[in-house]
Amino acid sequence: IHQSCLIPEQVIHGGLADRSGLLNMGDKLVEVNWQPVAGMDPEQIIEILTQSQGTIMFKLVPMSDKPVNTPVKLYMRAMVDYCPQHDPAIPCADAGVVFHKGNVLEVVDQTDALWWQARKLPSTSAFAGLIPSAELLKRWAEESVHSTCITSRCVTFFILNSALLKRDQDNHYPSSSHSALTHPYEEVVLYQRRMQDKHRLVVLVGSSGVGVNELRRRLIERQPKIFQGPVPHTTRPPKSYEEPGREYHFIKKEQFENMADTQRFLEYAEYKGHLYGTSFDGIRDVLDKGMICIVDIEPHAIPSIRTQEFRPYIIFVKPPSCARMRKTRKNAQIITNYFVNRPFKEEDFQEIEEAAKKMEAQYGHFFDHVLVNDGLQDSCEQLLWVTRRAQDDPQWVPAAWLQPTGQS
Numbered sequence: 371i372h373q374s375c376l377i378p379e380q381v382i383h384g385g386l387a388d389r390s391g392l393l394n395m396g397d398k399l400v401e402v403n404w405q406p407v408a409g410m411d412p413e414q415i416i417e418i419l420t421q422s423q424g425t426i427m428f429k430l431v432p433m434s435d436k437p438v439n440t441p442v443k444l445y446m447r448a449m450v451d452y453c454p455q456h457d458p459a460i461p462c463a464d465a466g467v468v469f470h471k472g473n474v475l476e477v478v479d480q481t482d483a484l485w486w487q488a489r490k491l492p493s494t495s496a497f498a499g500l501i502p503s504a505e506l507l508k509r510w511a512e513e514s515v516h517s518t519c520i521t522s523r524c525v526t527f528f529i530l531n532s533a534l535l536k537r538d539q540d541n542h543y544p545s546s547s548h549s550a551l552t553h554p555y556e557e558v559v560l561y562q563r564r565m566q567d568k569h570r571l572v573v574l575v576g577s578s579g580v581g582v583n584e585l586r587r588r589l590i591e592r593q594p595k596i597f598q599g600p601v602p603h604t605t606r607p608p609k610s611y612e613e614p615g616r617e618y619h620f621i622k623k624e625q626f627e628n629m630a631d632t633q634r635f636l637e638y639a640e641y642k643g644h645l646y647g648t649s650f651d652g653i654r655d656v657l658d659k660g661m662i663c664i665v666d667i668e669p670h671a672i673p674s675i676r677t678q679e680f681r682p683y684i685i686f687v688k689p690p691s692c693a694r695m696r697k698t699r700k701n702a703q704i705i706t707n708y709f710v711n712r713p714f715k716e717e718d719f720q721e722i723e724e725a726a727k728k729m730e731a732q733y734g735h736f737f738d739h740v741l742v743n744d745g746l747q748d749s750c751e752q753l754l755w756v757t758r759r760a761q762d763d764p765q766w767v768p769a770a771w772l773q774p775t776g777q778s
């Protein structure tokens with residue numbers, strides 16, 4: 371309710387007032403149970419309402435120009451977490467919707483500049499609730515960049531991300547936290563791949579040692595006619611049993627550097643004095659054959675592959691608890707920074723868990739699926755099922771990916 375003239379600013383979609391069709395935004399409330407309320411505070415009116423029993427009568431002066439009802443139905447993926455119970459700014463915390471990054475929200479009303487109405491999907495409820503508008507979230511994000519004081523949990527998230535933004539700007543690489551700050555919601559649509567469409571790129575990310583490479587290798591080994599990884603490029607000379615274009619594309623250093631300068635690599639790195647890289651063309655080669663391309667990448671490369679062309683389905687490989695890792699990795703070997711294999715140690719499990727937590731906090735809004743790599747057999751089955759579903763079932767994807775001439 372707008373304080374000075376007692377005009378409802380929001381009528382909750384699916385709520386009693388909305389379903390009655392008798393109360394509209396902009397109507398003036400003049401009496402409650404025959405008691406004049408003009409000039410009263412909203413709290414005083416709430417007091418009258420809580421003390422009333424049975425039927426409650428409202429006398430309203432309808433607004434002269436009834437709003438033309440043009441219902442919007444937009445779907446938005448939340449790129450941030452939000453908790454109305456910790457938000458001192460929300461007009462009514464009980465009417466707020468709790469959401470986490472990655473949740474899809476059906477936005478039913480954007481009339482108010484600050485507070486939208488939405489349902490969190492999947493939802494069976496007719497009721498919508500309040501969520502902060504994109505503008506409001508951006509404003510909070512900007513304020514928190516300059517703020518040193520944490521006043522509520524709802525704002526804490528932004529302070530955390532602002533720190534990341536600062537660090538990423540210093541590092542000059544594309545930042546996911548940057549996109550969450552400037553685009554707290556991403557419009558999404560349901561995408562059903564047609565038979566003639568290329569497969570979606572399957573992307574695995576996870577903390578080092580969690581088993582990303584092992585899972586990718588096993589998937590390809592299991593169904594080599596369906597899954598393939600891109601053939602990487604390298605500047606090292608071929609070994610006797612290697613064939614150019616099969617294990618690697620063997621190229622000269624200048625050629626490699628030229629490809630790197632012209633952004634033709636999704637990722638590249640140096641190892642023992644030689645350069646290795648995964649090219650975008652390598653991914654295209656697999657997809658053009660009608661196969662499913664599966665890559666494992668560092669999470670900071672996600673923004674550069676998240677394009678209309680590749681429509682990636684991003685799977686986060688998450689570690690189970692340290693106790694479970696201790697059991698399942700009893701006989702496994704970890705490849706250390708020095709590229710030697712040795713049994714897992716207790717510190718490895720803790721490092722894997724810590725790194726996974728950070729990755730999820732920073733990039734979680736990009737994940738389409740979270741796969742807990744507990745038992746290897748089960749994880750492989752799950753991965754197979756998830757990658758099939760990613761290709762065959764309708765999925766929420768950024769609306770920009772389906773625009774005919776749109777950019778990703």
Ligand SMILES: Nc1ncnc2c1ncn2[C@@H]1O[C@H](COP(=O)(O)OP(=O)(O)OP(=O)(O)O)[C@@H](O)[C@H]1O
Nearest residue numbers: 578579580581582583584698702703743744745746
């Ligand atoms: N679920 C699992 N149960 C038991 N062992 C596993 C499981 N997943 C992976 N491993 C083993 O853990 C070790 C590390 O796995 P992998 O090499 O795939 O790690 P990674 O995530 O690719 O990390 P990096 O990028 O550092 O190589 C391997 O020896 C692998 O066989």
